[in-house]
Amino acid sequence: MEKVILVTGANSGIGLALCERLLSEDLGLQLCLACRNMQRAVAARSALLTSHPDAHIDLLHMDVGSVRSVLNAAQEVKARYNRLDYLYLNAGIMPNPQFDLRAFFKGLFSSNVVNMFATAEGLLTQQDRVNKDGLQEVFATNLFGHFLLVRELEPVLCQAGHTSQVVWTSSSNARRSAFSLDDVQHRLGTEPYASSKYASDLLSVALNRHHNSRGMFSSVICPGLVMTNLTYGILPSFFWRLIMPVMYLIRIFTNTFTLTAYNGAEALHSLFLQNPESLDPRAKYHSLTSGMGINYTKARQMDIHDDMSETLYEKLLEMEKSLRRKLKEEEDDKQAYRKYLLQTE
Ligand SMILES: NC(=O)C1=CN([C@@H]2O[C@H](COP(=O)(O)OP(=O)(O)OC[C@H]3O[C@@H](n4cnc5c(N)ncnc54)[C@H](OP(=O)(O)O)[C@@H]3O)[C@@H](O)[C@H]2O)C=CC1
Numbered sequence: 001m002e003k004v005i006l007v008t009g010a011n012s013g014i015g016l017a018l019c020e021r022l023l024s025e026d027l028g029l030q031l032c033l034a035c036r037n038m039q040r041a042v043a044a045r046s047a048l049l050t051s052h053p054d055a056h057i058d059l060l061h062m063d064v065g066s067v068r069s070v071l072n073a074a075q076e077v078k079a080r081y082n083r084l085d086y087l088y089l090n091a092g093i094m095p096n097p098q099f100d101l102r103a104f105f106k107g108l109f110s111s112n113v114v115n116m117f118a119t120a121e122g123l124l125t126q127q128d129r130v131n132k133d134g135l136q137e138v139f140a141t142n143l144f145g146h147f148l149l150v151r152e153l154e155p156v157l158c159q160a161g162h163t164s165q166v167v168w169t170s171s172s173n174a175r176r177s178a179f180s181l182d183d184v185q186h187r188l189g190t191e192p193y194a195s196s197k198y199a200s201d202l203l204s205v206a207l208n209r210h211h212n213s214r215g216m217f218s219s220v221i222c223p224g225l226v227m228t229n230l231t232y233g234i235l236p237s238f239f240w241r242l243i244m245p246v247m248y249l250i251r252i253f254t255n256t257f258t259l260t261a262y263n264g265a266e267a268l269h270s271l272f273l274q275n276p277e278s279l280d281p282r283a284k285y286h287s288l289t290s291g292m293g294i295n296y297t298k299a300r301q302m303d304i305h306d307d308m309s310e311t312l313y314e315k316l317l318e319m320e321k322s323l324r325r326k327l328k329e330e331e332d333d334k335q336a337y338r339k340y341l342l343q344t345e
């Protein structure tokens with residue numbers, strides 16, 4: 001039976017490179033590209049079909065940052081496929097990034113320089129905003145929409161006699177100090193990206209605790225520093241072009257500069273090849289590239305406390321419940337209004 005794989009944020013960058021790599025591995029896969037921008041999704045599908053003309057590729061419209069869109073898309077998935085083998089939760093944003101040049105130069109001449117290049121700790125802040133659902137956009141996109149998707153897809157992910165794998169594209173920018181259980185959406189801070197990625201690490205551990213017994217396994221990966229639309233948004237593009245040779249030089253000292261989307265997708269691809277039951281639920285799988293350009297994946301333990309991951313999980317369930325209630329009320333109001341219009345005609 002062909003494996004069914006759904007990838008969010010599959011129309012560019014690491015998500016698209018993953019699809020390319022999966023098809024090179026096995027043409028008998030059923031790939032579903034879940035994307036917000038359908039024009040780019042169609043282009044991505046055509047590009048994949050050019051290199052793999054016999055591939056089975058479906059498109060699915062899903063704005064992972066919108067509760068309604070995720071619920072509709074999940075319904076569609078359940079109608080199309082009776083089983084899901086892999087769910088890659090890869091879509092992500094880092095809006096309005098601000099780069100701290102002073103911190104960069106200070107870090108450059110400190111003993112922390114390798115860690116700074118690997119994690120960008122202390123270098124980046126972002127300006128977030130509230131979305132239509134009343135949620136912080138970064139939290140909604142990078143974490144909550146994906147959480148809701150996993151919840152909705154439980155019937156196709158958790159099936160008797162079958163294992164499935166959920167894989168989060170996290171980041172080495174994820175940091176416990178950027179996250180607070182009192183402010184899970186990061187309304188009050190300036191590092192929503194680091195907070196959302198740390199939350200995904202916590203959530204993955206909780207998902208394993210609650211779902212392993214039903215055959216669903218969750219893992220997190222970090223693709224390293226990859227030159228994609230997301231990173232090009234951090235500094236002006238002429239700057240990136242200027243420093244590109246320097247980036248390849250830095251790679252000699254830090255294997256986290258994977259740079260290409262193909263290299264960045266290494267850990268995602270490597271998890272596809274492994275038995276989910278053999279993976280370490282508390283490890284983050286890092287895509288790494290040596291100075292010679294050799295790709296490999298390395299597992300590193302995450303800084304996770306079980307009670308913290310459980311509390312986050314419970315908070316997300318609560319949030320889900322209240323959002324569903326709100327949607328139901330809106331739906332009821334609309335119906336009542338339609339009825340009223342019909343009666344007054
Ligand atoms: N590049 C890097 O160095 C690193 C990236 N990452 C993570 O990798 C993941 C992929 O990013 P990357 O490939 O780098 O960047 P890209 O910007 O190239 O890709 C991001 C993808 O996410 C999609 N996306 C964004 N918002 C939504 C949404 N609301 N609904 C559906 N899809 C959405 C984008 O689609 P659209 O065309 O609609 O915008 C796009 O396909 C992200 O989670 C990112 O945080 C982690 C560590 C390092």
Ligand SMILES: CC(C)=CCC[C@@H](C)[C@H]1CC[C@H]2C3=C(CC[C@]12C)[C@@]1(C)CCC(=O)[C@@H](C)[C@@H]1CC3
Binds near residue numbers: 120124235
């Ligand atoms: C290489 C030179 C001379 C300058 C570039 C400095 C920074 C722009 C660069 C250094 C570390 C990078 C980094 C990221 C973005 C760009 C840097 C800050 C990320 C935050 C991108 C997204 C992620 O999720 C992280 C894993 C990256 C960590 C490193």
